[in-house]
Amino acid sequence: MTIRFYNTLTRRVEPFQPIDPPEVLMYNCGLTVYDYGHIGNFRTFIFADVLRRFLELAGYRVHQVMNITDVGHMTEDQLADGGGEDKMRVGAQRLKQAKKQGKIAAGEVDNPSDPLQVADYFTKVFLEDARRLGMKIAEEYPQHVPRATEHVEKSMIPMIQSLLDQGHAYIAGDGAVYYSVESFPDYGRLSGNTLDELRGGAGGRVLTEHQAVKRHPADFLLWKPDATHLMKWPSPWGEGYPGWHIECSAMARAMLGRDVIDIHTGGEDNIFPHHECEIAQTRGATGRDAFARFWMHTRHLMVDGEKMSKSKGNFYTVRELVENRGVDPAALRFELLRAHYRSNMNFTFKGLEDSTSAVRRLRVFRRSLLEQARGNQGNTQVDASHPMLGVFIEALADDLNISGALGALFGWMRDDHKDPVEALAALEQANTVLGVSWDEPASATDESVEATCRAIDQARSHKDYDTADRLRTELRESGYEILNTPGGTVARRKIG
Numbered sequence: 001m002t003i004r005f006y007n008t009l010t011r012r013v014e015p016f017q018p019i020d021p022p023e024v025l026m027y028n029c030g031l032t033v034y035d036y037g038h039i040g041n042f043r044t045f046i047f048a049d050v051l052r053r054f055l056e057l058a059g060y061r062v063h064q065v066m067n068i069t070d071v072g073h074m075t076e077d078q079l080a081d082g083g084g085e086d087k088m089r090v091g092a093q094r095l096k097q098a099k100k101q102g103k104i105a106a107g108e109v110d111n112p113s114d115p116l117q118v119a120d121y122f123t124k125v126f127l128e129d130a131r132r133l134g135m136k137i138a139e140e141y142p143q144h145v146p147r148a149t150e151h152v153e154k155s156m157i158p159m160i161q162s163l164l165d166q167g168h169a170y171i172a173g174d175g176a177v178y179y180s181v182e183s184f185p186d187y188g189r190l191s192g193n194t195l196d197e198l199r200g201g202a203g204g205r206v207l208t209e210h211q212a213v214k215r216h217p218a219d220f221l222l223w224k225p226d227a228t229h230l231m232k233w234p235s236p237w238g239e240g241y242p243g244w245h246i247e248c249s250a251m252a253r254a255m256l257g258r259d260v261i262d263i264h265t266g267g268e269d270n271i272f273p274h275h276e277c278e279i280a281q282t283r284g285a286t287g288r289d290a291f292a293r294f295w296m297h298t299r300h301l302m303v304d305g306e307k308m309s310k311s312k313g314n315f316y317t318v319r320e321l322v323e324n325r326g327v328d329p330a331a332l333r334f335e336l337l338r339a340h341y342r343s344n345m346n347f348t349f350k351g352l353e354d355s356t357s358a359v360r361r362l363r364v365f366r367r368s369l370l371e372q373a374r375g376n377q378g379n380t381q382v383d384a385s386h387p388m389l390g391v392f393i394e395a396l397a398d399d400l401n402i403s404g405a406l407g408a409l410f411g412w413m414r415d416d417h418k419d420p421v422e423a424l425a426a427l428e429q430a431n432t433v434l435g436v437s438w439d440e441p442a443s444a445t446d447e448s449v450e451a452t453c454r455a456i457d458q459a460r461s462h463k464d465y466d467t468a469d470r471l472r473t474e475l476r477e478s479g480y481e482i483l484n485t486p487g488g489t490v491a492r493r494k495i496g
Helices: 039-057 089-099 115-132 136-140 150-164 242-256 267-287 318-324 329-337 350-371 387-397 402-413 420-434 447-461 465-477
Strands: 004-007 010-016 023-028 061-065 169-171 177-179 221-226 240-242 261-267 294-296 301-303 345-347 481-486 488-493
Touching: 004 294, 023 039, 023 242, 039 061, 039 115, 039 136, 039 261, 039 294, 039 301, 039 318, 039 329, 039 387, 039 420, 061 136, 061 242, 089 115, 089 465, 115 242, 115 318, 150 169, 150 177, 150 221, 150 240, 150 242, 150 267, 177 267, 177 301, 221 242, 221 267, 240 242, 242 261, 242 267, 261 267, 267 294, 318 329, 329 350, 345 350, 345 402, 350 402, 350 420, 402 420, 447 488, 465 481
Parallel strands: 023 061, 023 261, 261 294, 301 345
Antiparallel strands: 004 010, 169 177, 177 221, 221 240, 481 488
């Protein structure tokens, strides 16, 4: 089997072969922990999770690292040099607001103005959400989920010094350390930008302030001396903090232990400037001709055809959907993974309803197989020679063609399965990639609704269809959808 992935760096689909098989080294840009993670964030994270799971199903051992950014990320991150306000300051404001609104338990955060407490709180929330959505990396915290603040002194400062020593960086008149993009001929290869295009200031942070001290407008910050900053460290260039881009370069190299890794992922908004700058820094420090062999990026997530925005009222966090709207985390995961990662995804509540139904079909199908297998599951092994699994795996090998994989799975589920044990084993193998939880969420129904469902079943068993219909109507009018399953009537609250 040949695995093929689209490589943003070369702009084509290429055969994937790790540097040192069966090991695969993969780095994923993670969350800046100044707010609750939204569904756009998690679309990118779940893509990385599915990618890892598929490679593991294909027989590779994946070493995955996903960082937590808790310092140095500015609000104007579309500029290579950064600009605006430190996102952790913004996080402090949002944490204060959340505390006022009662979203935070008493005693959970003592001082919402402390950036470390901001980072601690939103990191905890992120990990809870990631576990709900079945992300493997969340179970590996903190071993494979480094926080930027943990690597400033041991990884970032030494890398900055190496770039200075090799002529890729310089100390400007204001004492800041900048990367010299002119020292790196390949700058712009990933994004398609050129230095001439950036010379006009597209890459410059507040160009009027720094024009006299920066050699090129696209030069970007590696270290900012600032004794007044809330989070600061001693360095050879003054007390201050690192730039955003150096963090991932340093952590990827430190955590994965190689100068060149196999895969680096992120959202398409990371391509420039973040990943472009990462390549320049890492290759400048190592002298190698590559940082990551494959760069893979998810496209944007829209909501009802529009860009997600708090001002438009179409901004959804995982926490809000699960806790306030009763969304099954497995359904949300399914919704976020079912579109191809290189296509724009349009999130709608109708689509979420469809994903809820798909997850329900998977669970009902599995329960049926378990009943037929009568406790014999686990005794049969299946591999790519299985008719469904073979097509499922081949589809994913084609640049993670998730639609083809799901089509093979759900089409096969409609077949007559004479060997339920083998069918169960095949389903479980496919689900090692999908990562759908088989457990129904505890909050899906309450006792009164369950009692009504039992009353419907009892009325039907006595052929009292008028009563059954009346009870079903009451549930529908209360916002529930009614399902007939092998285990009896089930009610689920409608989403949206």
